[in-house]
Each structure stands twice: as structure tokens, then as C-alpha cells.
Amino acid sequence: MNITKSTLIYHDSLVTPAFREAVLKQLDRCKKDKRVHVKPLMKMIDHLLLGTSHDLESKKLPLSWPLLNSMRDGTGTNRTFVAKSFFKIFRKWAFALDVEPYDSRRGQVRVLKSAKIPDALLKARDELFAAPLSERTVYIASGEPGRLLTQEERLAAVSSQMALARSPEAKFVLNYMNSLPAEIFDTVLDKLPAVYAKISKIQDDDIRNHQVANCHQVASYPKPICKPVEKTTRIFAVGGSFLNLKSCYRDELLSDWVKLDLNKCQLIVVSSLWAVPSIRTAISKSSQGLWAEIAHHCDADLTPEVKDKVKKATYTTVYGGGRTKIRHTFDGALTPQQADRFLDFPMIDRLFKARRNQIEDLYDSESRVDAFGYEMKLTETGKIKRYKQATSILACEAQSYELKILYPVVKYISEACTDGCPIYATAFLHDGIWIKCDDANRLQVHLEEIRQIISQESQRLLKVEMTAEIVVPEHLRLDKAA
Numbered sequence: 001m002n003i004t005k006s007t008l009i010y011h012d013s014l015v016t017p018a019f020r021e022a023v024l025k026q027l028d029r030c031k032k033d034k035r036v037h038v039k040p041l042m043k044m045i046d047h048l049l050l051g052t053s054h055d056l057e058s059k060k061l062p063l064s065w066p067l068l069n070s071m072r073d074g075t076g077t078n079r080t081f082v083a084k085s086f087f088k089i090f091r092k093w094a095f096a097l098d099v100e101p102y103d104s105r106r107g108q109v110r111v112l113k114s115a116k117i118p119d120a121l122l123k124a125r126d127e128l129f130a131a132p133l134s135e136r137t138v139y140i141a142s143g144e145p146g147r148l149l150t151q152e153e154r155l156a157a158v159s160s161q162m163a164l165a166r167s168p169e170a171k172f173v174l175n176y177m178n179s180l181p182a183e184i185f186d187t188v189l190d191k192l193p194a195v196y197a198k199i200s201k202i203q204d205d206d207i208r209n210h211q212v213a214n215c216h217q218v219a220s221y222p223k224p225i226c227k228p229v230e231k232t233t234r235i236f237a238v239g240g241s242f243l244n245l246k247s248c249y250r251d252e253l254l255s256d257w258v259k260l261d262l263n264k265c266q267l268i269v270v271s272s273l274w275a276v277p278s279i280r281t282a283i284s285k286s287s288q289g290l291w292a293e294i295a296h297h298c299d300a301d302l303t304p305e306v307k308d309k310v311k312k313a314t315y316t317t318v319y320g321g322g323r324t325k326i327r328h329t330f331d332g333a334l335t336p337q338q339a340d341r342f343l344d345f346p347m348i349d350r351l352f353k354a355r356r357n358q359i360e361d362l363y364d365s366e367s368r369v370d371a372f373g374y375e376m377k378l379t380e381t382g383k384i385k386r387y388k389q390a391t392s393i394l395a396c397e398a399q400s401y402e403l404k405i406l407y408p409v410v411k412y413i414s415e416a417c418t419d420g421c422p423i424y425a426t427a428f429l430h431d432g433i434w435i436k437c438d439d440a441n442r443l444q445v446h447l448e449e450i451r452q453i454i455s456q457e458s459q460r461l462l463k464v465e466m467t468a469e470i471v472v473p474e475h476l477r478l479d480k481a482a
Contacts, residue, residue, distance in 0.1 A: 009070035010043050010070045010071045012043070012046070012141045013046050013050050013139070014136045014138070014139055014140075014220075015050075015128055015136055015138060015139075015140045016128055016136055016137070017137065017138050018124070018128075018131075019125070019127070019128040020140050022124035023042055023045050023140060024042075025120070026094065026118060027041055027093060029093060030093050039141050039142075040072050040086070041089070041094050042140060043071040043140075043141045044071055044086075045094060045121070046141060047067070047071070048061070048097070048112070048209070049125050049209065050125070050216055051210075052213045053239075060100065060112055060210075061210060063083075064109050065081070068086055069081040069083075083110070087099070095116050095117060097112065097113075097115040097116070098113040098115075099111065100112070112206060113206075115205065115209075117209070129196060129216055129219060133148060136148060148220055148221070149221075151223070151225075154221065154225045158225060158227045158238050162174060162228065164228040164229065164230050166372055167372040167374070169403060169404065170233060170235065172407065172411065173226075173406075173407060174226050174228060174235060176410055176414055177224070177425070177428055178226055182223050184223070184426055185223045187256045188242060188253050188254065191253050191255070192215065192218055192222075192253065195215070195245075195249050195252050196212070196215045198249065198252075199211045199245075199249060200212065207246075211245055211246060214240040214241065214242070216240065217241060218241060221239075222242075224237040224241040224427065225238045225239075226238070226428065231392075231396065232396050232399065233370060233372065233374075233399060233402075234399055234402070234403070235403070235428055242427075243427060248304075255473060256436070256475075257426055257427075257435060257436050257473070258435040258436075258443065258447070258472050259434055259470070259471040260432060260433050260434070260468050260470050261431060261432040261468065261469045262402065262405065262406070262431040262432065262454065262467075262468055262469075263466065263467045263469050265401075265431035265466065266398055266402075267279055267283060267314070268464060269398045269401045270318055270351075270354070270398050271464070272464050273397065273462070274358055275354075278346075278347070278350055280464060282346070282347040290347075294314070294345055294347075294348075295307070297342070297344075298310075298338040298341040298342050298345075300334055300338050305333050306333050306334065309329060309331065309333040312329050313326050313329040313330060317348055317351045317355070318351060318355070318398070319391060319394075319395045320355070320387075320388070320390075320395070323343055326343065327339045327340075327343075355394070358394055362390045362394065368397045370397050371400040371404035371461060372404065376393045376396060378390060399430070401461060401462065402431040404457070405466065406428070406431070406454075408453050408457055409425070409450050409453055410428070410433065412450065413425045413435065416446060421437075422436075422437070422438075423435065423437040423446055424436045437476075440477070440478055443476055444478060447470060447472075451467075454466055
């Protein structure tokens with residue numbers, strides 16, 4: 001689902017004086033022309049090197065009109081601003097970059113395609129990461145002295161957004177996550193250099209830059225601050241965090257904690273809401289695993305890349321993507337012929353038909369109610385916008401059950417935590433949580449209780465039993481702990 005109206009504006013990054021000097025050196029030629037304003041170019045470099053936001057669908061760095069406009073005048077409201085002219089100036093005085101084709105009339109956001117970032121700036125960014133946090137004493141664009149915000153200041157900065165939380169359950173989870181002791185996240189900092197070294201070797205420039213930027217934020221603020229977002233029940237981290245890293249790197253950073261995911265959550269939810277029990281049957285009867293079975297149907301080996309693309313294509317089907325868009329999802333991981341076989345997989349075909357029926361029903365009823373009783377109304381009238389809003393509403397309805405089912409898990413953990421045997425839900429990401437508990441025996445008791453909670457809540461809400469995939473660190477397994 002694309003960001004249909006980006007409200008992202010530029011915020012000055014706190015860096016080391018050496019990093020700021022490297023950026024100024026890159027723009028040294030600007031001194032030859034007094035008409036060139038250096039600060040907007042510095043802000044753009046800051047965004048390209050350290051920006052952590054990304055378009056929800058393409059996962060690429062956004063370059064929306066309000067964001068670029070805010071780099072120019074600070075407010076993002078100057079109606080005379082022309083992004084094309086800004087890009088032209090940047091390419092002339094800084095370095096080359098390209099953007100992906102987009103159509104704003106379809107709600108698409110301009111995103112970065114590629115950027116030829118000079119080696120000197122990449123080296124400066126690596127040195128910035130390696131430097132102690134105490135050396136980040138200057139804002140990159142303004143040049144004003146600064147310091148890292150305290151946890152209290154970070155919470156105060158998002159306090160006004162907490163009103164967007166749709167339910168008491170969401171507010172509870174937000175308050176719980178944001179009040180966790182900061183020292184819990186010390187192990188994340190310990191593992192960060194090794195993860196950063198692996199991320200630095202990623203070949204794809206866009207992916208590497210985005211992941212590196214998030215590592216920089218983790219180095220500054222290992223504990224995420226969470227916030228609600230308008231028009232969804234999902235909870236997101238403010239700015240960059242380990243929650244924005246690819247799962248393989250995030251799992252390594254959080255490997256000391258228990259990882260819990262609701263098994264095939266969105267597929268199970270829509271199988272109930274859309275009355276398609278055959279989806280659950282396809283999941284339960286797959287002896288080799290659903291993703292492996294789909295890959296086999298496509299005549300493809302289940303490599304990590306293929307698995308990632310198959311999952312993405314499946315959920316793109318759930319969330320309204322058309323056949324052309326789904327084919328593009330594979331992006332070279334499968335041949336066109338293999339992508340066509342994916343579309344022919346029986347469960348995918350049933351999803352298409354069920355989704356079409358749900359959209360037609362929504363066109364008639366013009367509203368849906370999510371798991372928390374919040375009514376979402378269909379208000380658009382144009383054909384394209386009406387379809388996009390309908391698929392967005394269906395997605396939000398299904399996603400609301402993630403928090404509804406996991407809320408009692410977080411509540412249980414908060415009540416089970418004692419001074420003698422602490423247990424924490426350390427991170428929350430859509431249909432999964434991470435748990436810290438250093439007592440292997442007590443952990444097993446807690447996990448059994450949590451499994452029961454998930455089973456009971458899913459049956460109460462959806463009339464189906466949902467299970468959890470739980471990964472316990474080796475040092476906490478009972479067969480190893482002894």
C-alpha cells in the first residue's frame with residue numbers, strides 16, 4: 001500500500017563535525033556561484049545518506065514534494081517550489097541521482113531509483129557510525145551545536161500523536177513499550193558492529209543505504225519509541241530503529257531474546273473474515289510448508305530470496321495488488337513463466353476471487369468495522385481512488401486483528417514481570433513480539449501460557465485457532481540451559 005499523501009518533512013540530523021565537514025567539502029564548488037544555496041543541498045545529502053523513512057510499498061527512500069519543499073524553505077508549504085528544478089541543481093553541484101517513474105494521480109510517491117554517492121561521503125558515514133555518540137555535537141545543515149535527546153525528550157516529542165491510537169488496547173501497548181527500561185537494549189548495541197559490517201557489504205545501493213541509516217539511528221537510540229499512525233491500528237517506531245532492518249539483520253541483533261510470530265497471521269485472518277476455509281486447509285495440509293509448496297508449484301527452489309518474494313507476492317494479493325503488480329513483485333527472483341505459475345496456485349486463485357467478492361460487498365455497504373469496533377467508511381467516488389480506498393480498508397480490517405490478539409499477550413507479560421523473575425515484551429512489530437526472560441524454566445511456563453492466550457483469543461475473535469512460531473535462543477532452551 002503506497003503512501004498516498006506524504007506528510008514527511010526534513011529534520012536536521014545530529015552528526016560529528018568531521019562528517020559535516022565532509023559534506024561541505026563535497027559542495028565546495030558551490031562557492032563559485034553565489035546564487036546557489038548550500039543548505040538545501042546539505043539537507044538532501046543528509047536524507048540520502050542517513051534517511052530512515054521509506055515508501056511502504058517499494059521500500060525505497062521517498063522524495064516527495066513536501067519533503068523536498070521542506071528542504072528548500074523549512075516548512076514544505078511553498079506553492080512555487082518545483083522539485084524538477086531542485087533535482088537539476090542538486091545533480092549539478094552535488095552528485096547524480098535518478099528517481100523511479102511515478103503517477104501522483106494514483107497516489108504514488110516519488111522515490112529514489114539510484115544515487116552515485118561519492119566514496120568520500122560513504123567513508124565519512126562509516127566513520128560517523130564508528131565514532132562515540134558523545135562526538136555527535138553539531139546539526140548537519142544548520143551547523144548549530146546540539147546533543148542527543150534524552151528518552152524523556154523523545155517521548156515528549158511524540159506525545160501529541162498518541163491521540164491517534166484508536167483503542168484502549170493500542171494505548172496500553174504503546175505506553176508499555178515506551179516505558180521499558182533503556183538498559184534492556186544494551187545487548188542490541190553490543191551486537192550492532194557485527195551486523196553493521198554485514199550490512200555494509202550489501203550490493204544493492206538502495207537497500208544498503210537504508211539499512212545503514214537505520215543502524216546509525218540504533219547506535220544513537222537503541223530503544224525504539226513507538227507511536228500510532230493515522231488510519232491504521234498498527235504501531236510503528238518513530239524514525240529509524242532495528243524494527244526497520246531486514247529480518248535477517250534484525251534477528252541477529254535481537255538473538256538474545258525469544259522471537260514470537262503469529263503463524264501466517266494475515267492469511268488465517270482473511271480466511272475467517274472472507275469465509276474461505278480452504279486457505280486454512282492449504283496451510284495445514286502443506287507437508288513441506290506453504291512457501292516451499294508454492295515455490296515447488298512454480299518450479300523454483302526455495303532460496304531465501306524466493307521465499308521473501310513469494311511471501312510478498314502472497315500478501316500483495318491479499319492487499320489488493322493486480323496480476324501485473326504481483327508479477328513485478330518477483331523482480332527477477334522468478335522467471336515470467338514461473339510468476340504465471342504462482343498466479344495459478346490454487347490458494348492464490350481463491351484469494352483473488354474472495355478479494356473481489358469482498359470489494360464488491362464493500363462497495364455496497366460502504367463501510368467496515370475493525371477488530372476494535374472502529375468504523376472505516378468508503379468515501380471516494382472515482383473508480384481508481386475508490387478501489388484503492390476499498391483495498392486499504394480491507395487491509396486495515398485484517399491487520400487490526402494482529403494487535404487485538406497480541407494485546408492480551410503483552411498484558412500478561414506486564415503482569416507476570418516481577419523483581420525476582422523479570423520478563424519483558426521488548427519489541428512489537430505487527431504480528432510479532434520479542435520477549436526477554438533470562439530464567440529458562442520460568443520462560444517455558446510463560447510461553448505455554450502465551451500459547452494458550454493466542455489460541456483462546458483467535459478462537460474467540462475469528463472462530464479459528466491461530467498458533468505462534470516461537471524461536472527460543474539456544475542459551476534459554478532447557479536441554480541446553482542445564
